Amino acid sequence: MLRYVIRRILYAIPILIGVNLLTFALFFVVNTPEDMARMQLGVKRVTPEAIENWKRDRGYDKPLMLNSAAAGLAKVTDTVFWNHSARLFLLDFGKAESDGRDIRHQIATRMGPSLAIALPVFLVGMATYITFALLMALFRATYLDLSGVVLCVAAMSISGMFYIIGGQYLVSKLWNLVPISGFAGDLSAWRFMVLPVAVGLIGGFGESSRWYRTIFLEEINRDYVRTARAKGLPEGRVLFHHVLRNALIPILTGAVVAIPTLFLGSLVTESFFGIPGLGSYTIDAINSQDFTVVRSMVFLGSLLYIVGLILTDISYTIVDPRIRFE
Amino acid sequence: MIFAFKPVVLWTDALIFALIAAIALFVWYTIRHEHLRAPWRKVMRSTGGMMAATVLSVYVLIGILDTLHYQRALPLEKQTAEMRFAPEVLSVLDALTEPLRLKQERTFSAPFATHAHSKETMQGADGTTRRDYPRLKFGGAHLKNPQTERAADVARGVLQGIALGALIWTLASVILTGIVAAHRKTSFAGTSGALWRGELDVPWRTVLVTLGGLLLVGCSLAVLSGRYHVFGTDKVGQDVLWLTLKSIRTGLVIGTVTTLVMLPFALVLGIMAGYLKGWVDDVIQYVYTTLHSIPSVLLIAAAVLMMQVYMDTRPEIFDSVTRRADFRLLFLCIILGVTSWTSLCRLLRGEALKLRELEYVQAAQAFGVPRWKIMARHILPNVFHIVIITTVLGFSGLVLAEAVLSYVGVGVDPAMNSFGTMINAARLELAREPVVWWPLASAFVFMFLLVLSANLFADAVRDALDPRARAQVARPSFHWRRAGRQAGSGA
Numbered sequence: 044m045l046r047y048v049i050r051r052i053l054y055a056i057p058i059l060i061g062v063n064l065l066t067f068a069l070f071f072v073v074n075t076p077e078d079m080a081r082m083q084l085g086v087k088r089v090t091p092e093a094i095e096n097w098k099r100d101r102g103y104d105k106p107l108m109l110n111s112a113a114a115g116l117a118k119v120t121d122t123v124f125w126n127h128s129a130r131l132f133l134l135d136f137g138k139a140e141s142d143g144r145d146i147r148h149q150i151a152t153r154m155g156p157s158l159a160i161a162l163p164v165f166l167v168g169m170a171t172y173i174t175f176a177l178l179m180a181l182f183r184a185t186y187l188d189l190s191g192v193v194l195c196v197a198a199m200s201i202s203g204m205f206y207i208i209g210g211q212y213l214v215s216k217l218w219n220l221v222p223i224s225g226f227a228g229d230l231s232a233w234r235f236m237v238l239p240v241a242v243g244l245i246g247g248f249g250e251s252s253r254w255y256r257t258i259f260l261e262e263i264n265r266d267y268v269r270t271a272r273a274k275g276l277p278e279g280r281v282l283f284h285h286v287l288r289n290a291l292i293p294i295l296t297g298a299v300v301a302i303p304t305l306f307l308g309s310l311v312t313e314s315f316f317g318i319p320g321l322g323s324y325t326i327d328a329i330n331s332q333d334f335t336v337v338r339s340m341v342f343l344g345s346l347l348y349i350v351g352l353i354l355t356d357i358s359y360t361i362v363d364p365r366i367r368f369e
Numbered sequence: 370m371i372f373a374f375k376p377v378v379l380w381t382d383a384l385i386f387a388l389i390a391a392i393a394l395f396v397w398y399t400i401r402h403e404h405l406r407a408p409w410r411k412v413m414r415s416t417g418g419m420m421a422a423t424v425l426s427v428y429v430l431i432g433i434l435d436t437l438h439y440q441r442a443l444p445l446e447k448q449t450a451e452m453r454f455a456p457e458v459l460s461v462l463d464a465l466t467e468p469l470r471l472k473q474e475r476t477f478s479a480p481f482a483t484h485a486h487s488k489e490t491m492q493g494a495d496g497t498t499r500r501d502y503p504r505l506k507f508g509g510a511h512l513k514n515p516q517t518e519r520a521a522d523v524a525r526g527v528l529q530g531i532a533l534g535a536l537i538w539t540l541a542s543v544i545l546t547g548i549v550a551a552h553r554k555t556s557f558a559g560t561s562g563a564l565w566r567g568e569l570d571v572p573w574r575t576v577l578v579t580l581g582g583l584l585l586v587g588c589s590l591a592v593l594s595g596r597y598h599v600f601g602t603d604k605v606g607q608d609v610l611w612l613t614l615k616s617i618r619t620g621l622v623i624g625t626v627t628t629l630v631m632l633p634f635a636l637v638l639g640i641m642a643g644y645l646k647g648w649v650d651d652v653i654q655y656v657y658t659t660l661h662s663i664p665s666v667l668l669i670a671a672a673v674l675m676m677q678v679y680m681d682t683r684p685e686i687f688d689s690v691t692r693r694a695d696f697r698l699l700f701l702c703i704i705l706g707v708t709s710w711t712s713l714c715r716l717l718r719g720e721a722l723k724l725r726e727l728e729y730v731q732a733a734q735a736f737g738v739p740r741w742k743i744m745a746r747h748i749l750p751n752v753f754h755i756v757i758i759t760t761v762l763g764f765s766g767l768v769l770a771e772a773v774l775s776y777v778g779v780g781v782d783p784a785m786n787s788f789g790t791m792i793n794a795a796r797l798e799l800a801r802e803p804v805v806w807w808p809l810a811s812a813f814v815f816m817f818l819l820v821l822s823a824n825l826f827a828d829a830v831r832d833a834l835d836p837r838a839r840a841q842v843a844r845p846s847f848h849w850r851r852a853g854r855q856a857g858s859g860a
Contacts, residue, residue, distance in 0.1 A: 057655065058655070058658055058659050058662055061655065061656075061659035062659055062662060062663055065659065065660075065663070066663075066671065069671055069672060069675055070671070070675065073675050073679070074675050074678045074679055074682075078678050078679070078682045079678060081681075081682050082677075082678045082681060082682065196821065196824050196825065196828070197821060199824065200765065200817055200820040200821035200824050201813075201817055201820075202769050202772045202773070202788075202792070202816060202820075203769075203773070204772055204773065204776060204792055204796075205792075205809075205813055208792075208796050208799065208809065211799075212799050212804075216799070216800075304664070307664070310666060310773075310777055311773055311776060311777070314777075325667070325670070326777055326778070329670050329674065329777060329778050329779060330778050332674060332677075332678075334674065337667070337670060337671050337674065338671070340667055341663055341664070341667045341668065341671055344663065344664035344667050345662045345663045345664070348662045348663075348664065349662050352662075
């Protein structure tokens with residue numbers, strides 16, 4: 044088991060290197076630091092000195108990958124790649140271009156609010172969707188099931204932004220129940236969290252419930268279910284004792300991959316509700332064209348996703364004894 | 370010559386034409402092969418699928434009309450002067466809806482309003498100033514006394530629209546019944562009866578009912594939109610109905626061209642990885658795992674930001690707003706394709722891995738058929754259903770993604786009409802008193818209809834083309850009656 048985990052982690056390293064090289068190419072080769080300086084300083088009427096200063100302040104004036112002027116190890120280390128891309132592996136993200144704040148500190152403080160919204164949505168969502176899907180599977184091929192599916196398809200045809208806008212308008216503006224947007228660091232934060240969490244739940248409802256229903260129906264057609272029915276077990280016991288347990292394996296292992304990325308929060312939800320999480324941080328960086336922050340978030344996002352993949356593989360081996368490692 | 374024009378083919382136009390050609394080729398090939406026709410016949414028999422297809426075809430029609438671009442000729446100054454063209458690139462849809470496009474008010478006005486949404490200071494004839502709601506320049510301008518006349522005028526417009534719609538609908542249903550009758554080699558009356566009793570294999574009744582509904586609403590809107598702003602006007606006074614119609618093409622382009630762009634990569638790499646195995650498989654797997662592990666919205670954001678820098682530092686390449694917006698749309702499609710081809714590639718690899726062990730492939734190998742020929746002739750046709758299912762299922766997701774990306778600021782060009790830019794511009798207006806709800810409502814209705822029908826159609830296609838789904842018993846699709854019958858008989 045331990046050897047398997049170590050091997051899985053070793054597999055992840057080349058992928059992270061690939062992500063790193065790709066973002067490096069995207070941010071420094073496709074557009075040179077010169078282009079970025081012009082973009083930040085304004086395209087017209089900018090002196091070459093101003094561009095040079097901008098580049099020097101940020102360390103972008105060095106050679107990209109190989110510094111032939113330096114000696115020894117500095118040939119590699121005194122370059123843009125080493126100072127700006129390779130350091131991401133040590134989770135050293137540098138300073139934001141727009142306000143000069145330390146990105147790692149920002150990420151550490153903003154993870155909390157992101158998680159405060161994403162985790163309840165994830166947990167309550169799983170429970171709700173699974174329950175709903177199980178009910179649809181119980182009443183399969185009846186009008187109840189059919190209207191459930193219709194509801195799901197209709198719900199997933201509405202852009203998530205309409206749920207947010209509609210929720211803010213109805214709950215906050217018309218009914219005045221909770222604040223429209225904002226966040227608090229202490230326990231009173233729940234007033235700000237209720238609406239984003241509810242909207243998040245409704246937004247994911249259609250797609251997930253329908254997907255889980257498909258998994259349940261696939262499971263219901265298996266041989267062991269027929270055997271259980273042939274033994275004379277009541278339908279409820281078949282469904283809750285046999286089908287639910289086995290269908291939970293693909294559902295839960297499929298959800299594991301999402302757990303690490305919960306830290307990243309949701310871009311749209313956070314920005315609409317003014318939650319100071321990583322999602323709104325990313326949106327702000329995109330809008331102010333802060334490339335260092337965007338690059339850091341790309342790397343962090345990939346890292347968390349790969350961690351999620353490793354956790355998924357491990358969880359498979361735990362819940363499904365049929366899977367062997369070697 | 371007053372109507373002289375020069376056709377303009379933008380990048381995305383060219384790709385749409387290529388797509389239409391590809392679909393035509395595919396249809397032609399499918400019709401000639403019975404085993405390929407069978408699943409599509411199943412799609413034609415599904416009520417939900419045909420209903421959705423009818424709605425979708427209206428959207429596609431609007432999208433194609435908006436794709437035929439041209440530049441108008443400027444009036445000749447001298448007889449000998451060479452022909453010059455206006456810099457503005459228009460589409461056929463623009464020409465058809467010219468009244469809507471040109472009737473621009475000054476700012477917000479509610480649907481069917483005759484007066485603006487907010488008060489302004491006006492000078493009376495006697496020199497006094499007062500604050501009141503000014504009359505609109507175009508909306509209901511033909512009415513002398515709007516308070517008393519408007520309701521009757523709108524009702525008259527609706528009646529005219531219904532009459533027009535009913536006329537077109539009757540014509541369409543007669544033509545359709547005629548075609549079906551000729552196809553079945555039965556009498557017109559007999560076919561008509563069978564059609565309306567729902568006894569035909571293909572649910573033409575559903576199609577006609579859907580078409581009737583669309584025609585009645587559409588014609589009423591068309592008649593009324595000549596006299597009023599039926600969906601109101603936006604902040605700068607543009608007709609919201611026109612904005613919504615123009616947004617349709619953007620949504621369709623994002624949903625289809627993206628797939629067209631990514632398809633060659635996914636097909637070639639997926640089949641190669643699965644069939645050749647070995648180091649080719651390792652390299653391709655590495656590439657798609659790497660791309661897939663970057664959160665797609667971040668990769669799109671990074672790429673679009675970089676493209677923006679590229680375009681801003683080279684303004685000379687993009688001479689007009691239309692071309693600039695079009696290039697950005699194309700780039701968005703490409704980058705969406707780059708982020709979305711990985712899942713299709715993985716599916717194709719898995720399927721090719723399975724297929725390469727089958728007897729007919731081994732037989733081809735034993736006969737010494739070259740590897741590329743086996744992949745092209747024996748593997749490709751047998752994975753194609755996966756391509757179709759993924760394409761159709763992916764469409765609605767892409768339309769929804771456009772709205773989110775435009776909100777984030779990495780979507781289409783702000784100058785381009787799209788559902789995303791509409792939502793983005795309108796969401797802050799909900800905070801106004803009294804509330805400005807119509808741009809959002811209009812975008813919502815049109816987008817919901819598009820995505821819903823795309824979802825329903827995708828379900829019908831998947832049910833018909835996915836061999837695994839066929840084995841499943843309890844699978845009530847959107848066939849209302851069949852589900853009811855099953856419930857009734859306790860099956």
